[in-house]
Amino acid sequence: MSELRDFVADLLEHRGAAVEALASDRLEVLAPTPLQRQLGWPELTHLGFGSQQAPGAVAIALEGDWLDRFGAILADEGRWSEREVRLPALVPPPSAPEKLLDRVLDLPNAIWRLQSMSATWTRCLMLAFRITALSDEKREKLIWLGFNLATGAPISDVLAQLRPALAQTADWHMPDAATKRVAGPGWSSGTLAARLRPLLEREAQDSMEPFLRAMRRRLERDRDRVHAYHNDLRETSLKRLAALNRTDGDRAEADRRRETLRVEAIEREYRAKLDDLRRNYALRVTVEWVQALEIYVPVQRFEVLIRRRKGQRMIRLDWHPLVRTLERPLCEAGPGLDRVRLVCDDKLHLTDTAGHAPCNSCGKPFCRACFPQGCPRCRHT
Ligand SMILES: [Zn+2]
Ligand SMILES: [Zn+2]
Structure with missing residues (x-):
């Protein structure tokens, strides 16, 4: 729940409100006039994010229309903003960079060597998405994903650590031109989409897993109930039919026909009920982009030389002094959630x-960054 609380606090502060956390699930908001008008709030409002609501607090949850209303606040100035974060105090660079690298970098088919470490600025992109799963019930979840645009690293975990630090930082600035120049350019939408897709898919799956499990349990319970009910009816009819088969006469013949029709009707109804269940439990998952924040942060940049057979390539990894953490290496195919990277022969791509x-069809391994469309040998996707 604190994810939602932090998001709402960030958003309201961004729109000029003074926000104070009263408890882990409560915010006190002093809203400026335009915001009061847009949200229909008085100047001082308490927001509640838990299941237990204090009297007089406005209850905010992912269900309901609050996210749409917050979205509307963002709409008039876009859903994108940028900030520069300065270090509150000088943080010395890490004293044993190789040891740090060893912990985040595992290259089974290549070797690496640290070439240099230097202080610089980087540009990080944080993206918020709302995932909605709709079947017999509805679930919504807000997730944040992030990348270091200068090194290519997926840094959702580093950003999750950074966010509380950022929330406490009074020292927010618009980035100046010099910082932007040093931090380097952003990504094309194609690059961003390619890097984002595997991460989003993984996140959507992971965050919906408990919901899916509960849904599967409900489906199984309903299916068992429907089966038991129709099975009882059918068994009873079949028993009656067996008894009728032992008797002769016109009357028995008519009864037999009726009972046979009944068994067919029960079987038909059972299939129709299963179809109903299938429709009820069909799942639709939508992923919607909510907000983007570009932050410019100071880093210690590691330049690392990678060698694979006759090829070599330089990659960068940044150490983030605000949270004293070295990011994981970039991953050019797949979500790259662990530290293992394989290096390809032709272009020295790093992938998970x-x-x-190996290809599912012909069994030959291939680099998904070189061939995102599928196996180069048999064209299997
Ligand atoms: Zn193949
Ligand atoms: Zn490759």
Whole structure:
């Protein structure tokens, strides 16, 4: 629930409100006039995010229309903003960079060597998405994903650590031109989409897993109930039919026909009920982009040389002094959630293990960054 609370606090502060956390599930908001008018709130409002609501507090949840109303606030100035974060105090660079690298970098088919470490600025992109799953019930979840645009690293975990630090930072600035120049350019929409897709898919799956499990349990329970009910009816009819088969006469013949029709009707109804269940439990998942924040942060940049057979390539990894954490290496195919990267022969792409897996059809391993469309040998996708 604190994810939602933090999001609402960020948003309201961004629109000029003074926000104070009263408890883990409560915010006190002093809203400026335009915001009061847009949200229909008085100047001082208490917001509640838990299931237990204090009297007089406005209850905010992912269900309901609050996210749409917050979205409307953002709409008139876009859903994108940028900030520069300065260090509150000087943080010395890490004293044993190689040891840090060893912990985040595992290259089974290549070797690496740290070439240099230097202080610079980087540009990080944080994206918020709302995932909605709709079947017999509805679930919504807000997730944040992020990348270091200068190194290519997926840094959702680093950003999750950074966010509380950012919330406490009074020192927010618009980035100046010099910082932007040093931090380097952003990504094309094609690059962003390609890097985002595997992460979003993974996140959507992971965050919906408990919901899916509960839904599967409900489906099984309903299916068992429907089966037991129709099975009882059918068994009874079949028993009656067996008894009738032992008797002779016109009357018995007519009864037999009626009972046979009844068994057919029960079977038909059972199939129709299963179809109903299938429709009821069909799941639709939508993923919707809510907000983007570009932050410019100071980093210690590691330049690392990667060698694979006769090829070599330089990659960058940043150490983030605000949270004293070294990010994981970039991953050019797959979500790259662990530290293992395989290096391809031709272009020295870094991918996660699945990004170099054997083709499902012909069994030959290939690099998913070189061939995102599928196996180069048999064209299997
Ligand atoms: Zn193949
Ligand atoms: Zn490749």
